[in-house]
Amino acid sequence: MFGCSSPKPFGETFFEEIEMKQTVIDVLRNSHTQRVNFIYTAVGGAKWKIYANDFVTVALNIEQGNMDVVEGGVPAGTAKYTIRDDRNSKADTFYIGRNNSTQNIFHSVLVHESVHAIYDVKGIVMPWLDNEAIAYIAQGFYLLNAGRDGDLAEQAFYGYQVAQYYYTNERSDRESTLRQSLLNDPLYKKYIKKNFVGDGIEPPQNQPKAEKNERIHIVKPGDWLSKIAVTYYGDAMKYKVIHQANLQVIGPNPDIIKPGQRLVIP
Ligand SMILES: [Zn+2]
Known part of the structure; x- marks a missing residue:
């Protein structure tokens, strides 16, 4: 056609x-x-x-x-x-x-x-x-x-x-x-001093951008980072990796995550 x-x-x-x-x-x-x-x-x-x-x-x-x-x-x-x-x-x-x-x-x-x-x-x-x-x-x-x-x-x-x-x-x-x-x-x-994400749209704030081969975990009630680490890596200590990849979302304290947050699982 x-x-x-x-x-x-x-x-x-x-x-x-x-x-x-x-x-x-x-x-x-x-x-x-x-x-x-x-x-x-x-x-x-x-x-x-x-x-x-x-x-x-x-x-x-x-x-x-x-x-x-x-x-x-x-x-x-x-x-x-x-x-x-x-x-x-x-x-x-x-x-x-x-x-x-x-x-x-x-x-x-x-x-x-x-x-x-x-x-x-x-x-x-x-x-x-x-x-x-x-x-x-x-x-x-x-x-x-x-x-x-x-x-x-x-x-x-x-x-x-x-x-x-x-x-x-x-x-x-x-x-x-x-x-x-x-x-x-x-x-x-109006976009000149900003970073690029798409055509004419401003960057999302505090929202990690997923690579095509990355997974996204939406935090559910009762989740904590080491539990999520076990789910994806089989290793509770990998919570540090998830924390580092999502510092902008989670903040400095890995013990505090909130339902609905989008976490990149590297
Ligand atoms: Zn363009």
């Missing part, structure tokens, strides 16, 4: 979501995405690498049901990836608006969001601005590889220019132009 634009019958959202999910998987595995490969240098000097296998990882997570793809929930022509529950969205989910653009532009937006998913699945927290810039550069590479069609939104255009600079081995000083354009955008400005 790739590229099909038949009219939407009512009551067929389940079918459409499967179709959209397959579109995202196909884009992440297509040859344009699989050629996206670059290193981004953050202002502080940290280097962040993006390469083909990162997108395969996201596709696998969607295929295995670790990530959802939902059609709608955001304006047409936009998408967002979010790692947590809030009023309007659920964790580990791509929300994808109706495509009101050309196919390459639309697909480049999916590549952009998948960059956020990559850092989520890797458990990497970085300044929001850097994560956003990397996402735009990946989007730019997609457009470069696919052959840009139609008009580009301003940010995507900067991403495209930065990608072009990387591609031709010129100095990638357009990175700073892209960062500056994001800094000047009122939509992004």
Whole structure:
């Protein structure tokens, strides 16, 4: 059904979501995405690498049901990836608006969001601005590889220019132009000093972020840490490991845990 634009019958959202999910998987595995490969240098000097296998990882997570793809929930022509529950969205989910653009532009937006998913699945927290810039550069590479069609939104255009600079081995000083354009955008400005978790959503407070292979234990009445340690490790003394991994939630005293607390079991 790739590229099909038949009219939407009512009551067929389940079918459409499967179709959209397959579109995202196909884009992440297509040859344009699989050629996206670059290193981004953050202002502080940290280097962040993006390469083909990162997108395969996201596709696998969607295929295995670790990530959802939902059609709608955001304006047409936009998408967002979010790692947590809030009023309007659920964790580990791509929300994808109706495509009101050309196919390459639309697909480049999916590549952009998948960059956020990559850092989520890797458990990497970085300044929001850097994560956003990397996402735009990946989007730019997609457009470069696919052959840009139609008009580009301003940010995507900067991403495209930065990608072009990387591609031709010129100095990638357009990175700073892209960062500056994001800094000047009122939509992004309020997030600039924060760490990144998803697209445009503030970090959850005092809530541990689970790695995909980590377990979560919700504290029940009558639980205490050594009992939980026996359940998961068969060793009461492992309560120290659980305490250390959840210091922000539990606080300094391992004897006090409260029902409803979410504990990461490393
Ligand atoms: Zn983004």
